[in-house]
Amino acid sequence: MSEVEEIMKRILSHKGVEGVIIANTEGIILRSTLEDQSTVHHVALVQPLLMKAKKIVQDMDPEDELTYVRLRTEKNEEIIAADKDYFMISIQTPSL
């Protein structure tokens, strides 16, 4: 557990990282560094996207699995790690 906490702290300490959200597949938020409302907002919006992405991958090749989704926008980048049980979102403002 402590390792996990450490790594999360490190991720947060990197330049440009605005927040990290960890939620399980149902959308129940496990951990978040942003405030509640924006966390819920994020999770609610990302979840259908993840479902759709998972279906896309599975449809094209049933043995394949979705691992990451990166959403690069003008202002920041959302990196979403997806798994069967959970997903994790990191929001980073790139320093470029």
Added chain:
Amino acid sequence: MEKEMTPTLLSNSFTGTTNSSGSGEFKVSRRSNQKIKFAASLNHNNNSDKSSNSVPHKKAIKVLDAQRRDVTPLALGPTHLEDPQSKKKPLSLDDLFFNTGANIFKSSSVADVASSRLFCSSFSSMSTMESGLLSRSCKTEDSFPLQDVTPPPPVHSAVPLERKGLPEENPDQGFDVTLTETDTFSLLDISPTIISEDAEGAEAVKQRNIHYAEFCKSRMANDNYSERSTQAFVGEPKTKHVQTNKNSSVNKSTTATSWDMYDSLCKPVDAGETQEADQEDYFVSTKKEKDKAEGSLSGDTGSTLTFVVEMETCVDSLTAESDQDKIVLSESFQNSLLVMERVVVLNIFQPMLAAFRGLPVLKDPYSTEKKPVAMEQSTEDKDWFLTPTLERLWAFACPLSIGRNITSMTWNKRNPDILAVGYGDWSSGSPKPGLVCCWSLKNLMWSERIFPCHSSVTCLDFSANNPGQLAVGMYDGSVAIYNIQAKNQVACIANSRDTSKRHQQPVWQVIWTKQQLQLSGEERDEVLVSVSGDGRITKWLMLSDGFNCIDLMVVKRIQDRKEKPKGNQEKIENVLLPVTPVLCVDFHPTDAGIYVIGTWDARMHKCSFSNSAHFLDTYNKHFSPVTQVEWSRFYPDVFLSCSADWTIQLWQLDTMTPKMSFTSVQSPVDSIKWSPNCSMVFAAVYRQRMEVWDLSSSILLPTAVHHAEPGVTLGSVLLAKGSDCVLVGDSGGRVTVYKLKNFRAGKQKQVNNLDDIMQAVPGSLND
């Protein structure tokens, strides 16, 4: 009196008329042989007093055969429920066919009733109530059995229909009724109107036909015939309403996707099991299951379906709390975290890493800063006039490593992205515990593997055969092997701390080398060789009883030169010959049996595996301890040596004097490294500066110089393979990566120039 019995089996219109015959389709021909006395008075109400509840206006007829068996035919219509139990109740024909009395049915078998019921329903307007009566009557018990009519004996006799007056006889006695078997009822008999031409009456038929045809022709004018039209009555249609339960319909649809089919194929059992488990244990899960059952079949919209899919995918999850723990502790989560960190870091350092790898650095279109774009592919002409410089890219530093002195660095042999750095500090007299960090180029801000060592680390080397094995040499003389694929405690797979023959002095260099086995010259087993301050060059093996070593050679002091004493150790051990610390070793790149060592004596010896007693050659040039020896990868016979006498010497294997010598500052040279990319480039680190020499551009001066920050001494240098970068480790615990810019080295046409350069220099150099 013979009565033509014409049972009327037709529709309602015939109710009550027993004598009317139909359209000729009903024929009752008598073939009956049985004499049955038939006493009936169709207009009498027989035994009305006796029959309790038979219909008073109806006639009751009872039929007995010659053997006094009651063969009263069953009523074809339903009879009244309430019945007398009398066996001899007379019944009328009307009763038989049209009554609603149920007494007859009381005694009959179900089968009989069933058949008669059919008849009943066909010619009587039977309401359901009546049929109910019928059915009810079926269940009543038999009061008098009806027997089937036995096949009559072949005696023809007419049926005497005796109409007797009832009051004459005792009703109990009954009448004698003679019954004959009726003939076969032909219900429909349409005789064919076609006969064959060969038949008997064919002629007559033909004649009649001809007559008829003629007659038809003459009909028009004939007075005998006139046309008349009639009107047929069309019965009034009657609507009948029937009410039933509405068949409710439910829409069901499903979407078959290829992954859905694959999932059902692969995990049919799991879904069932988890369903049960959920049902048993968890409240929440039952709700999910219900949703699943409902939702999985009906796919109304896309969003509903996705929601259902999501429900299905989390059938396994229990509650939120245990979820969290399970997730967070799971390995895949930690992997995700790891990659996430890397991704975030790479986002930050993307331009630097691109420069490191020689990729064109893309300018961020949304960036508001102005950044100079690094030009990687500089043409020769363009850069001719630009001075070679070093551009700082980044520094490997993490909070654990800051402040520690870096003593050695090495790349992994298989994965060029992995860098091992050894930290150790013994300048303060008492050596502190050391550290080994394995950095990855993918995560520049945190070392992915950190192994603390009990003593300061002096040297490192990765194995080539087992790329996960890292050999570490320490200040207290121990040699350890770490498996960097494991984390933490299990990583150290060998440690020579407890070995009896371990080094007593600091291990100054460890190196993995391929040893050629004696038996078969082709097998290349890898051995770990270490050199240490006790003058021993030892080969380490992982034997069954542990980590053990075999001395390859013990380097002794050569007597013909006056040397200062090595240290206290020599004086104590008077028995042994004085040994000199060996500071460095390097193996010949192609001939694995040959190696060169550099000693504290300022001498370098060429030795071989097979000869452990003597050196093959001795190279004398330096007058201070030789700190590093390295063979060139491009020229197998050329090696470079550096020493504390401020010089770097370039040697060729069989030449006893160096070919070239490089001096720049008056500072001991701690380390040198050839460039893995170019044969002419090497880097050297002095205490306060780092120099990169490019022999193709200048042999007198270093091409690029980097000064250390004040307060920091540089300890180690490394050049990256495939990349124009130099890594410098300093005493502050940072490994700084610099890019060599504007170097013209590495061009193909200059490959042979080292030989040319060497030959261009005058043959012998003076001291």
